[in-house]
Amino acid sequence: MPDSQIRSEVIRADFFKEVGYTTVWEDERIISEGLKPRNGERVLSITSGGDFSLQCILSGADVISLDFNPRQNFLLEIKKGAALSLEYEEIWQFLGLKPCSNREQLFIRVSEHLSDDAKSYWKAHSEKIRSGIMLSGRQDRYLRLVAKVIKLIQGKESINRIFSAGDLQKQQDIYDKYWNIRLWRCFGSLIFNQQIMNHFFHKDHFRYARKNEHPAMIFRRQTERIFRDIPLKDNFYLFFAFNKTYPGPENCPAWLKKSNFSALKQNINHLSIISGELEQFIFSQPDNSIDCFNFSNIFDWIDENNFIMLMGETARVATKGARLCYWTNAINTKRDLAILKGKVEEISEDHDLSGKIYSNCRTTGYSSCTVGRVKK
Ligand SMILES: C[S@@+](CC[C@H](N)C(=O)[O-])C[C@H]1O[C@@H](n2cnc3c(N)ncnc32)[C@H](O)[C@@H]1O
Structure with a gap:
């Protein structure tokens, strides 16, 4: 080169x-x-x-x-x-x-x-x-840790309930009724503080970080968004963080889908x-x-x-x-x-x-x- x-x-x-x-x-x-x-x-x-x-x-x-x-x-x-x-x-x-x-x-x-x-x-x-x-990357281990902390805060039952909600309206109802507890509101500062992020990601990841909002607030808002406002039924990313696998052969990354297997092999x-x-x-x-x-x-x-x-x-x-x-x-x-x-x-x-x-x-x-x- x-x-x-x-x-x-x-x-x-x-x-x-x-x-x-x-x-x-x-x-x-x-x-x-x-x-x-x-x-x-x-x-x-x-x-x-x-x-x-x-x-x-x-x-x-x-x-x-x-x-x-x-x-x-x-x-x-x-x-x-x-x-x-x-x-x-x-x-x-x-x-x-x-x-x-x-x-x-x-x-x-x-x-x-x-x-x-x-x-x-x-x-x-x-x-x-x-x-x-698939579980050995540093970021993947961090996401597993985040999922474990969420499981501790919300409990296994609550996680199963929201993942099996089916449609978005039900998911939002479950979120509003069961998830919005006090400990959950502290979740951001527990897991997204700069020390933990620097431990997993090295400070160079944040060399051009904006300083106007605390990362804990940003990540808490984002976590709330994907649990409340984005359908969980096809969120194989989140499912993976909690379950160390994907929901099924058509609910996983495109390259891994069963219906794409022959195209994958061919190409x-x-x-x-x-x-x-x-x-x-x-x-x-x-x-x-x-x-x-x-x-x-x-x-x-x-x-x-x-x-x-x-x-x-x-x-x-x-x-x-x-x-x-x-x-x-x-x-x-x-x-x-x-x-x-x-x-x-x-x-x-x-x-x-x-x-x-x-x-x-x-x-x-x-x-x-x-x-x-x-x-x-
Ligand atoms: C930017 S990182 C982010 C990963 C990501 N957000 C994810 O979840 O997959 C993706 C990859 O970019 C590579 N990378 C970063 N800067 C690069 C560069 N300047 N040239 C080539 N590869 C680079 C890293 O080694 C890493 O494997």
Whole structure:
């Protein structure tokens, strides 16, 4: 890769020396309704837990999955290897979503499809394989902790009652009647205080944090929103945090759905996995060569000038009509596409679409999502 003028500001943070994310905690509707990758298109997708990169290949798009933390890519290699070598039920068992007594046996089949580096990494972390890798990411462990605290406050009965409400009206009635107790109102300060967040996420995650509102208040409001105002019946994200699995074969991330299994197997070789920084990689790409960009929330850690430079490169490598998307963490400063005015005129935000996806978002932790379009 050519040497660009900019480098990642956070790559050396301790957080990135292990697997941070084993699942993606961003709503996947940003891919199905925002990016909408099509057959034959080229997608650049930040790997994270790998779920969105896999989702993008379902339509037949060619996906480059990029991450500066090679361990995230080793995780995606495992998911790819599982798709290549296991049956549908076995994937759930191997990943830890269903009980399994022979994960190490399944790993032998999966590992035939791994690079040497990924193979050595997983061999050195065989305890993660044995317990099911889907639960091993640092963020996933944090979300499990949050779910445990909620269970302690509300009680098992109350959790079961609200998850089985069925429709939104019933869910809201249950919330208003049983959930709005005093201890619950202190929940934000219990679990979302800066010390705990820094312990799980490293302070670099919040290097551009806004200081005008306490994180505990933001997260409490968001938690209330997803329990009260967003239907729980298809919130497989929240279900996963409480139950260490997904509700069912059609109520889980798109790439893992039974109805998508043949498309997954058929298109799995459309996925290439690359370790590197966006700040380097994007400069190496030819003009007019990429149709969709999934940037996760990496701009949370990128300063405004570098953001503008990266958007300039995005406009250069984007095809006419290309789409891009990214999230902003709840307490960080949004890198707004509006600041590109007069600098990178080709890119603008689709506010209606961003607003629609964000207002129905099934996860907490973000203050916005952005869907942008490239006009050339
Ligand atoms: C931004 S994090 C956020 C994850 C997320 N919100 C989720 O729940 O999946 C996603 C990934 O971006 C990677 N990453 C961050 N900055 C990057 C950069 N400048 N270039 C390449 N990868 C980057 C991290 O290693 C991480 O795996």
